Amino acid sequence: MATTSRKSTSRHLNTFQRTKRGLPSQALKPEQRRRRLSFDKEQAAVSDDKDENYVPRSIYKNVNYKAKGENKTVSPSLLLAAKQVEAHCTIPEHFNFGSSRYGPLSGSCYEERLVSNFLSGKIEIENGTFPKQTKAFKTSVRILLDHGFDESESSRALFVTKGNVEQAKEILAE
Numbered sequence: 001m002a003t004t005s006r007k008s009t010s011r012h013l014n015t016f017q018r019t020k021r022g023l024p025s026q027a028l029k030p031e032q033r034r035r036r037l038s039f040d041k042e043q044a045a046v047s048d049d050k051d052e053n054y055v056p057r058s059i060y061k062n063v064n065y066k067a068k069g070e071n072k073t074v075s076p077s078l079l080l081a082a083k084q085v086e087a088h089c090t091i092p093e094h095f096n097f098g099s100s101r102y103g104p105l106s107g108s109c110y111e112e113r114l115v116s117n118f119l120s121g122k123i124e125i126e127n128g129t130f131p132k133q134t135k136a137f138k139t140s141v142r143i144l145l146d147h148g149f150d151e152s153e154s155s156r157a158l159f160v161t162k163g164n165v166e167q168a169k170e171i172l173a174e
Helices: 042-047 056-065 074-089 110-120 135-146 151-160 165-174
Strands: none
Touching: 074 110, 074 151, 074 165, 110 151, 110 165, 135 151, 135 165, 151 165
16 A cells, blocks of 8 residues: 655645634734623623522423412412511522522422421521510420421421411421
8 A cells, every 4th residue: 555645735834824723813804803892880880780580480490490479289388388487587689599508499499498498597587586485385386396396497387387286287297
Protein backbone atom coordinates (compact mmCIF):
# COMPACT_ATOMS: atom_id res chain seq x y z
CA MET A 1 0.00 0.00 0.00
CA ALA A 2 1.49 3.22 -1.12
CA THR A 3 1.24 6.29 1.00
CA THR A 4 0.75 9.61 -0.58
CA SER A 5 2.49 12.53 0.94
CA ARG A 6 0.41 15.46 2.02
CA LYS A 7 1.07 18.80 0.53
CA SER A 8 2.20 21.45 2.89
CA THR A 9 -0.75 23.70 3.66
CA SER A 10 1.03 25.98 6.10
CA ARG A 11 1.66 28.63 3.50
CA HIS A 12 -2.09 28.83 2.77
CA LEU A 13 -3.07 29.02 6.43
CA ASN A 14 -0.65 31.82 7.14
CA THR A 15 -2.28 34.05 4.57
CA PHE A 16 -5.40 34.38 6.79
CA GLN A 17 -5.17 36.21 10.05
CA ARG A 18 -6.65 34.00 12.71
CA THR A 19 -6.98 34.07 16.45
CA LYS A 20 -7.64 31.22 18.86
CA ARG A 21 -11.37 31.57 18.21
CA GLY A 22 -11.22 32.06 14.45
CA LEU A 23 -11.23 35.32 12.59
CA PRO A 24 -9.99 38.43 14.36
CA SER A 25 -12.64 41.02 15.13
CA GLN A 26 -11.18 43.42 12.57
CA ALA A 27 -11.95 40.93 9.78
CA LEU A 28 -15.60 40.52 10.85
CA LYS A 29 -18.41 42.56 9.44
CA PRO A 30 -20.00 44.99 11.91
CA GLU A 31 -23.16 42.85 12.28
CA GLN A 32 -21.04 39.77 13.10
CA ARG A 33 -19.14 41.40 15.96
CA ARG A 34 -20.19 40.74 19.53
CA ARG A 35 -22.15 43.50 21.10
CA ARG A 36 -21.43 44.67 24.60
CA LEU A 37 -24.49 44.99 26.76
CA SER A 38 -24.90 48.18 28.69
CA PHE A 39 -27.71 48.92 31.06
CA ASP A 40 -29.02 52.13 32.39
CA LYS A 41 -28.72 52.09 36.20
CA GLU A 42 -32.44 52.72 36.63
CA GLN A 43 -33.26 49.88 34.24
CA ALA A 44 -30.92 47.53 36.12
CA ALA A 45 -32.58 48.38 39.43
CA VAL A 46 -36.00 47.58 38.01
CA SER A 47 -34.87 44.33 36.40
CA ASP A 48 -33.28 43.09 39.63
CA ASP A 49 -36.57 43.29 41.50
CA LYS A 50 -38.28 39.92 41.65
CA ASP A 51 -41.88 39.77 40.63
CA GLU A 52 -43.81 38.88 43.76
CA ASN A 53 -46.49 37.15 41.68
CA TYR A 54 -44.04 34.89 39.84
CA VAL A 55 -45.05 31.23 40.02
CA PRO A 56 -42.72 28.63 38.46
CA ARG A 57 -45.53 26.50 36.95
CA SER A 58 -43.25 24.30 34.85
CA ILE A 59 -41.19 23.30 37.88
CA TYR A 60 -44.34 22.65 39.92
CA LYS A 61 -45.67 20.41 37.15
CA ASN A 62 -42.42 18.45 36.88
CA VAL A 63 -42.21 17.74 40.61
CA ASN A 64 -45.98 17.27 41.10
CA TYR A 65 -46.34 20.19 43.53
CA LYS A 66 -49.70 21.87 43.98
CA ALA A 67 -49.71 25.61 44.68
CA LYS A 68 -52.03 27.27 47.18
CA GLY A 69 -55.64 26.23 46.60
CA GLU A 70 -54.88 23.82 43.72
CA ASN A 71 -55.00 20.53 45.64
CA LYS A 72 -58.58 19.28 45.83
CA THR A 73 -57.77 16.18 47.92
CA VAL A 74 -56.56 17.97 51.05
CA SER A 75 -58.50 17.11 54.19
CA PRO A 76 -60.75 19.83 55.62
CA SER A 77 -58.85 19.83 58.93
CA LEU A 78 -55.57 20.49 57.08
CA LEU A 79 -57.18 23.35 55.15
CA LEU A 80 -58.45 24.92 58.38
CA ALA A 81 -55.02 24.50 59.97
CA ALA A 82 -53.35 26.14 56.96
CA LYS A 83 -55.74 29.09 57.19
CA GLN A 84 -55.00 29.39 60.91
CA VAL A 85 -51.24 29.38 60.25
CA GLU A 86 -51.65 32.04 57.54
CA ALA A 87 -53.70 34.19 59.91
CA HIS A 88 -51.36 34.02 62.91
CA CYS A 89 -47.89 33.54 61.42
CA THR A 90 -45.52 35.41 59.19
CA ILE A 91 -44.88 33.25 56.14
CA PRO A 92 -41.31 33.66 54.84
CA GLU A 93 -40.83 35.36 51.48
CA HIS A 94 -39.15 32.36 49.87
CA PHE A 95 -41.47 29.72 51.30
CA ASN A 96 -42.98 28.62 47.96
CA PHE A 97 -39.84 28.66 45.90
CA GLY A 98 -36.21 29.50 46.39
CA SER A 99 -35.32 27.86 49.69
CA SER A 100 -34.83 24.21 50.52
CA ARG A 101 -35.04 25.03 54.24
CA TYR A 102 -38.77 24.33 54.19
CA GLY A 103 -38.54 20.89 52.62
CA PRO A 104 -38.92 19.49 49.13
CA LEU A 105 -41.69 20.51 46.78
CA SER A 106 -42.04 17.12 45.10
CA GLY A 107 -45.28 15.28 45.68
CA SER A 108 -46.69 17.77 48.17
CA CYS A 109 -48.88 20.85 48.22
CA TYR A 110 -48.71 24.33 49.73
CA GLU A 111 -51.06 23.55 52.62
CA GLU A 112 -49.19 20.38 53.65
CA ARG A 113 -45.82 22.13 53.61
CA LEU A 114 -47.16 25.15 55.49
CA VAL A 115 -48.68 23.13 58.33
CA SER A 116 -45.73 20.72 58.46
CA ASN A 117 -43.25 23.59 58.78
CA PHE A 118 -45.37 25.23 61.47
CA LEU A 119 -45.57 22.00 63.46
CA SER A 120 -41.80 21.51 63.23
CA GLY A 121 -41.13 25.08 64.41
CA LYS A 122 -39.67 26.51 61.19
CA ILE A 123 -42.53 29.01 60.97
CA GLU A 124 -43.23 31.00 64.13
CA ILE A 125 -46.26 32.87 65.43
CA GLU A 126 -46.15 36.62 64.69
CA ASN A 127 -45.95 37.81 68.28
CA GLY A 128 -43.63 34.94 69.24
CA THR A 129 -45.74 33.45 72.04
CA PHE A 130 -48.59 30.99 72.20
CA PRO A 131 -51.80 31.99 73.95
CA LYS A 132 -51.98 31.18 77.64
CA GLN A 133 -52.36 27.44 78.15
CA THR A 134 -55.44 26.54 80.11
CA LYS A 135 -56.03 23.34 82.07
CA ALA A 136 -58.16 21.95 79.22
CA PHE A 137 -55.40 22.71 76.73
CA LYS A 138 -52.81 20.91 78.88
CA THR A 139 -55.15 17.93 79.18
CA SER A 140 -55.49 17.83 75.38
CA VAL A 141 -51.70 17.91 75.03
CA ARG A 142 -51.45 14.94 77.43
CA ILE A 143 -53.98 13.02 75.33
CA LEU A 144 -51.83 13.57 72.24
CA LEU A 145 -48.68 12.61 74.19
CA ASP A 146 -50.39 9.32 75.12
CA HIS A 147 -50.87 8.67 71.42
CA GLY A 148 -47.11 9.03 70.88
CA PHE A 149 -46.84 12.55 69.51
CA ASP A 150 -44.19 15.10 70.49
CA GLU A 151 -45.15 17.75 73.08
CA SER A 152 -44.18 20.82 71.03
CA GLU A 153 -45.86 19.48 67.89
CA SER A 154 -48.94 18.55 69.91
CA SER A 155 -49.31 22.03 71.37
CA ARG A 156 -48.78 23.58 67.93
CA ALA A 157 -51.35 21.21 66.37
CA LEU A 158 -53.86 22.10 69.05
CA PHE A 159 -53.21 25.78 68.41
CA VAL A 160 -53.98 25.52 64.68
CA THR A 161 -57.04 23.33 65.27
CA LYS A 162 -58.34 25.65 68.02
CA GLY A 163 -58.14 22.87 70.62
CA ASN A 164 -59.85 20.10 68.62
CA VAL A 165 -58.03 16.89 69.64
CA GLU A 166 -59.38 14.74 66.79
CA GLN A 167 -58.32 17.24 64.12
CA ALA A 168 -54.94 17.60 65.84
CA LYS A 169 -54.47 13.81 65.71
CA GLU A 170 -55.36 13.80 62.03
CA ILE A 171 -52.89 16.59 61.25
CA LEU A 172 -50.10 15.00 63.27
CA ALA A 173 -50.68 11.63 61.61
CA GLU A 174 -50.22 13.06 58.10
